[in-house]
Amino acid sequence: MSDKYRSATKTIIGAMRILAVDIISDDGVANAAISESADRLEELSLPDERICKWTDNINSGRHNYSTECGNSFYFEIGTVKGNRAKFCMFCGGEIESERQADDS
């Protein structure tokens, strides 16, 4: 299954919470099982699938980033993409940075 067609984990958790209430089962076992599954899925998923935006304040050829979570960071050479950085080391969010013309 391609990621393109996958629902976000928190969307599935939300749907399960609704189903846990809406499903009619005489003994309530189905409701309890779905509710507990939603809780377990939430425990196992990433904190909140957060994105951390890094703003590139390029200065004298060096990329100095201000992070959305209130920190700053720079690479000795290159950019977020050039260094293949994927996650913010401060908050764990997925890094989303502005694409630079000389991105390498």
Ligand SMILES: [Zn+2]
């Ligand atoms: Zn961050």
